[in-house]
Amino acid sequence: MRSAYKKKDLAFKNLSYTLALLVIFISLAMLVVLLVMSYPAIQKFGVINFIFSDAWNPVKKVFGGATAIYGTLITTLLALIFAIPTSLGIGIFLSQICPDKLKRAFSLAIELLASIPSIIYGMWGLFTLAPIMRNYIEPFLQRVFLPIPVVGLLFRGTPLGIDLLTSGLILSIMIIPFIASISRDTFDLVPKELIESAYGMGATKWEVIKDVILPYSKVGVISGIIIATGRALGETMAVAFVLGNDHTIHLSLLKSSTTISVALANEFTEADFRLYLASLFYLALILYVMSFTALGIAKFLLRRYSK
């Protein structure tokens, strides 16, 4: 009887152990598969050469990742520029200003924003936001910024609404909830005594926020931002609708472009020869490395922070 129990217990333990190991196995297998499949492209174009070459021409069989990497980085950067101030403001509002009665409703609304599927963001972007950008916001931005030297270069071209700027804006709306909720949580962790004593010294609310709360929760907020960066780097559907798929590098934010994930979504099933497919796998590998690095840094910071 006893040994039957032991056997079953061992079986259960081993089964659960195997399934836990599955997580390691899957992440490793992904890396291996991407490496193996992109090998022909790695061999042909090298690493540095591929990353900095903007030639993406399936007809001539030359591929370079610079355009997609550029688009990925610029849309992510724009998203962060729009999202960080907004979400910090939301975090501050939720943890310090909002009356308790409204707190739950506001938090719920921000979290619902996080649960809206990216495909909905994309469709909304294409049919609702892009026309607004095209007809009102982008012409306005051009009127303001075009006469200014250097900055004007960012706003050249015909506003179409299908461009880097719109994509960055949509991505920012998608990542706002992540940064906002992480910053709210870390702001809430600031010891009450610290805040009270600052008030006791006659500091205004803003001074308490700026000099006590923000410095205290710096690491948490930064890791939240990095996690959001990871999201923005790999986001596909929201951007696929409003970025076009154009493998050229433009300085202007009002031009269409592409990102790694958009290129994958649009071209993966069309890649009809080995080198083309291998180059797409190569892009996926680069995306894998970028997001793994970002998320790893965030994890590392959070772990050190919580100790």
Add this chain to the structure above:
Amino acid sequence: MNHLKKRKIINLIAISVSIFTAFLGIFWLVFIIASVLIKGLSALNLSLFINDPAPPGIPGGGLRCAFVGQAIITVIAVVIGVPAGILGGTYLAEYGKDKRISSLISTLADMMMSFPSIVVGVFVYTIIVRPMGHFSGFAGSIALAIIMISIIVRTTEETLRLIPWEMREAAFALGAPYYLVIKDVVYRGALKGLFTGVLLSIARVSVETAPLLFTSFNNSFLTLNPNQPMSSLTVTIYQYAMGPYPSWHRLAWGASFVIVVFILIFNLLGRWVISRRYDL
């Protein structure tokens, strides 16, 4: 005194900006949900659910195949992902709770949760679609199950850790082996938490698009066979919204409406379960 005034004005400005950003967040939410509901509601009719897509130019048509395909893909993903995730999480919280490897797995699962889902699609394409030679609903389910496993492993681990160790000891004292303690004591106590994790993961994967693009692909005919390419709501929205026909756009809005309503209900349900857990 002047200095104090300046500080007060700065304070006022900063607080106003913060309140403004909070309302900006609400504004986007209302803007997005309202446009989906308004445009989607007008596309909502019985034909959306009971007819298959009509060729462009012919009026009518619906997305029956996409609803059915979505349901099949999700159910298979749940069947694979939920047991695997719960058992994996059980190992981390119970048998291997002090082991180094558990914290590695836990960290990896956490990272996989925010991993670009399109890479998962590319991965499953390579290991399943290519060897099989064709797209299939089954491959789509595996891609979704991979995403699910990481979420459920983490939520299970967290939930089981909340169960007090004394409860297990009480059962041990009666001579129960560990697996029975887990099954009858730990799981029972953690039921609501586990359920919430499962609910969350279903809500998350049932709206994924990118991993389905190269796995289940699409199919404009109704199929119940998961070994065939299968239509899903999200991929259909992508194709139809990008397509040139207004009738397609209408169907895409109709499908978006259904998805958004589904997600809102699911989220509120999950929240309700959580609040009940803490109110006990």
